[in-house]
Amino acid sequence: MLYDHLVVRYGELSLKGKNRRHFESQLFVTVKRKLRQYDKLKMAKLFDRIVVELNGEPHEPVVKALQDIFGIHSISLALRAENELAEIQKAALLALKEAMVQKGTFKVTGKRSLKSFPVNSMQLNREVGGYLLEHTDGLTVDVHHPDVNVKVEVKDTGTYISCQTYEGAGGLPIGVGGKAMLMLSGGIDSPVAGYLTMKRGVRIEGVHFHSPPFTSERAKQKVVDLTQELTRYSGGKIKLHIVPFTTIQQTIKDKIPASYSMTIMRRVMLRITEKLAESNHAMAIANGENLGQVASQTMHSMYAINEVTNMPILRPVITMDKQEIMNISHKIGTYDISIRPYEDCCTIFLPSAPKTKPKRDKAIWFEKNIENLEELIEEAVRNVETIILEEGKTTENTFEDLF
Numbered sequence: 001m002l003y004d005h006l007v008v009r010y011g012e013l014s015l016k017g018k019n020r021r022h023f024e025s026q027l028f029v030t031v032k033r034k035l036r037q038y039d040k041l042k043m044a045k046l047f048d049r050i051v052v053e054l055n056g057e058p059h060e061p062v063v064k065a066l067q068d069i070f071g072i073h074s075i076s077l078a079l080r081a082e083n084e085l086a087e088i089q090k091a092a093l094l095a096l097k098e099a100m101v102q103k104g105t106f107k108v109t110g111k112r113s114l115k116s117f118p119v120n121s122m123q124l125n126r127e128v129g130g131y132l133l134e135h136t137d138g139l140t141v142d143v144h145h146p147d148v149n150v151k152v153e154v155k156d157t158g159t160y161i162s163c164q165t166y167e168g169a170g171g172l173p174i175g176v177g178g179k180a181m182l183m184l185s186g187g188i189d190s191p192v193a194g195y196l197t198m199k200r201g202v203r204i205e206g207v208h209f210h211s212p213p214f215t216s217e218r219a220k221q222k223v224v225d226l227t228q229e230l231t232r233y234s235g236g237k238i239k240l241h242i243v244p245f246t247t248i249q250q251t252i253k254d255k256i257p258a259s260y261s262m263t264i265m266r267r268v269m270l271r272i273t274e275k276l277a278e279s280n281h282a283m284a285i286a287n288g289e290n291l292g293q294v295a296s297q298t299m300h301s302m303y304a305i306n307e308v309t310n311m312p313i314l315r316p317v318i319t320m321d322k323q324e325i326m327n328i329s330h331k332i333g334t335y336d337i338s339i340r341p342y343e344d345c346c347t348i349f350l351p352s353a354p355k356t357k358p359k360r361d362k363a364i365w366f367e368k369n370i371e372n373l374e375e376l377i378e379e380a381v382r383n384v385e386t387i388i389l390e391e392g393k394t395t396e397n398t399f400e401d402l403f
Helices: 017-034 059-066 085-099 121-134 189-199 217-233 246-255 258-279 299-306 322-332 360-367 373-382 395-401
Strands: 005-010 042-045 049-053 072-081 105-112 148-155 158-167 179-183 203-210 237-244 284-286 385-390
Touching (some): 005 017, 005 059, 005 158, 017 042, 017 059, 059 072, 072 085, 085 121, 085 148, 085 158, 121 148, 179 189, 179 258, 189 203, 189 217, 189 284, 189 322, 203 217, 203 258, 217 237, 237 258, 237 373, 246 258, 246 373, 258 284, 258 299, 258 360, 258 373, 299 360
Parallel strands (some): 105 148, 179 284
Antiparallel strands (some): 005 049, 005 072, 042 049, 148 158
16 A cells, blocks of 8 residues: 555644644544554654554544544545655655546645745645656646645655545544533434534533333433444543433323423423533533424423523534434434334323423423422432443443443
8 A cells, every 4th residue: 555644634723722732632632542443553643733654554444433533624645755855756756646547637735844844835836746747647737626636744753745635524622622411312313413512522421311111121222322323423432321201201291281291391301401410510401402393492492491401501403404414313323223213202292282382481380280390300310320331332232231
């Protein structure tokens, strides 16, 4: 294989001023953890790049793993040369011939971060571009829309020449944005909300409400599998808290008018999630609410439900249409799990005509029908089952670890 290195470029990190070093260090830790199974690799953190020396490892799985890491803008296959112009020109010719499968156009994009290198960036473009034209047939230069962009980056550790670049996940490195509790129902939207929340550097812990025997063990397993899939983007592990919700849900069904049962249920879920957030040092709640999709997600419903918490609620998919959410779901690998046909607690006891414009004062009034609501909430929190899902393990491994 011609290429012996990968050049990993950062995303928004260059805009972070004094926090930049912390963000870069956090990203480097995540990259090392993600690639730890490839023991031949050597990694170095430069000022504005991470350079990975392949040492004979095939690049395809390494690139694929890097594409799951937030904070990375792009990954390029690269050939390293010594910081000598003649060596750079020869390496650029090899890289260009590898990239060109037929005659076409190219340009050279030189960047010199090593200021002691005697050739500046503009001169580098001319010197390398001229050499390539002289030693090839039928190729021409197009600086606006080239078939191949020959990137030449001169650094103190060597010069890296690349012609092939892969898109990264973008966003911010996981862990730089605090922690949020993700309300995970098992549908299509909430895993996507979890992915997008992590994309802004936020760690997540999942919260799932389980109502046996009305919801099955398969429904619970579905949420475990979704969480396992999200660990690919988490930087290592995700905790999943499974809340026993049967008693509360039956009480709501018995004591609350059907039209307000969904509103009250969502208010109770928020209260429980807030308590779990406080005990697990999270500063926000994230969910997959999408404006106008179902009765609990109208503006009126959100106004009536949101009242029970002062904690910030992150709603990353709030303005997306369903197809946009499904597209992301396919991309991140959660769609096929989400469409498994098992009911979750949000779909059982569903009234035929839930209020789409509930009133806050009425919700408060109806809640008084449940005299021991606080006790029920405390009992549910006390009996939460917590599972830790780890990247690279199957969910079968996870359950075996519990015994």
